[in-house]
Amino acid sequence: MAAIVRLSSVFRRGVKPLFYQGTLLARPLVVPHNYQEQPHQLTARIHASQALNAGSGSKAASLHWTGERVVSILLLALGPAAYFSPCPAVDYSLAAALTLHGHWGIGQVLTDYVHGDAKIKMTNAGLFLLSTVTFAGLCYFNYNDVGLCKAIALLWSK
Amino acid sequence: MALLLRTFARQGVCLSRQHYGVFYRHAAPMGTTAKEEMNKFWAKNNKLNRPMSPHLTIYNWSVPMVMSITFRGTGVGLSGAISVFALAALVLPGSYPHYLDLIHSLSVGPYLIGLAKFGLAFPVSFHTLNGIRHLWWDLGKGFRIPEVYRSGYTVIGLSIITSLAVAFLL
Numbered sequence: 001m002a003a004i005v006r007l008s009s010v011f012r013r014g015v016k017p018l019f020y021q022g023t024l025l026a027r028p029l030v031v032p033h034n035y036q037e038q039p040h041q042l043t044a045r046i047h048a049s050q051a052l053n054a055g056s057g058s059k060a061a062s063l064h065w066t067g068e069r070v071v072s073i074l075l076l077a078l079g080p081a082a083y084f085s086p087c088p089a090v091d092y093s094l095a096a097a098l099t100l101h102g103h104w105g106i107g108q109v110l111t112d113y114v115h116g117d118a119k120i121k122m123t124n125a126g127l128f129l130l131s132t133v134t135f136a137g138l139c140y141f142n143y144n145d146v147g148l149c150k151a152i153a154l155l156w157s158k
Numbered sequence: 159m160a161l162l163l164r165t166f167a168r169q170g171v172c173l174s175r176q177h178y179g180v181f182y183r184h185a186a187p188m189g190t191t192a193k194e195e196m197n198k199f200w201a202k203n204n205k206l207n208r209p210m211s212p213h214l215t216i217y218n219w220s221v222p223m224v225m226s227i228t229f230r231g232t233g234v235g236l237s238g239a240i241s242v243f244a245l246a247a248l249v250l251p252g253s254y255p256h257y258l259d260l261i262h263s264l265s266v267g268p269y270l271i272g273l274a275k276f277g278l279a280f281p282v283s284f285h286t287l288n289g290i291r292h293l294w295w296d297l298g299k300g301f302r303i304p305e306v307y308r309s310g311y312t313v314i315g316l317s318i319i320t321s322l323a324v325a326f327l328l
Contacts, residue, residue, distance in 0.1 A: 069293065069296060072289060072293060073293070076286070076289075076290070079286070098240055099240075102233075102236075102237035102240060102241075105233050105234075105237060106234065106237055109230065109233075109234060115196070115197075115200040116197065116200055116201070116204075117197060130241055133241070133244065133245060133248070134240060134241045134244040134245075135244070136244070136248065137241075137243070137244025137245055137246075137247045137248040138240075138243075138244045138247070140244075140247055140248055141243075141244070141247040141254070145247065145253055145254045146253075146254050146255065151254055154254070154255065154258055155258065156275065156328055158258070158261070158262060158271060
């Protein structure tokens with residue numbers, strides 16, 4: 001029970017990666033010591049697959065977690081940048097960072113509340129569509145209209 | 159826990175059959191994956207239509223709890239607002255200054271404008287400051303309960319102050 005609770009809190013912290021639907025290794029790595037005197041073949045087999053389990057497994061989830069923090073810090077830096085030196089570069093960076101941060105953030109919310117393989121796939125597809133349209137819209141605004149920095153400045157000058 | 163018991167049980171089975179000298183390719187005891195177990199749980203839960211125990215209605219709310227869900231709420235809200243803005247940019251015909259002029263022409267009082275600005279600034283401010291608090295936690299710092307409350311109150315205080323400053327002074 002405690003293991004399930006701990007596992008679910010691990011998921012909340014972002015273990016589930018963006019597009020990666022692979023399985024997590026939940027195989028127990030415990031081999032009791034008194035079984036070391038088993039016949040050589042069986043021990044070798046158990047140790048071999050144990051080594052395989054210990055070494056294999058993708059780093060996608062961990063990289064996703066780090067990516068989330070990197071984008072968060074980038075977005076933090078873009079705030080003052082937008083205020084003190086507004087320019088198209090900042091406009092487009094803001095569009096990208098905001099969309100990605102929001103996409104991953106909503107992804108975490110969906111991971112927490114949506115259950116069942118089919119529902120998870122559908123909602124994630126919908127989120128991907130929404131994020132794509134959002135990024136497209138922000139870039140369109142940057143290109144054809146005043147741009148994000150100017151827009152906020154104009155809004156506040158009211 | 160159950161996984162551990164199953165581990166030992168399966169080890170026992172292997173041990174008793176060792177005289178056959180057979181290679182078991184996947185002799186390492188493997189239960190189901192976490193994902194499989196979760197799906198099984200939810201499938202069974204939904205099928206049996208189990209009633210949910212009261213949780214939010216009975217558990218005492220605490221400052222960290224409220225801050226956490228507000229953090230999530232502001233995040234979802236801000237993300238939604240950005241998406242709506244982007245969609246509007248793609249769909250609506252006029253330009254941004256045009257729509258700003260429309261809002262200007264509504265001639266709302268200055269205090270209402272200030273209030274609206276505060277309403278926009280506060281979610282951004284709170285989400286940003288609490289986000290920094292989260293990054294602080296990600297570094298492994300500030301987990302002791304008094305520290306959690308201290309950083310929490312700091313975030314709330316700073317959010318209100320910066321939002322007021324941005325809304326009425328900028």
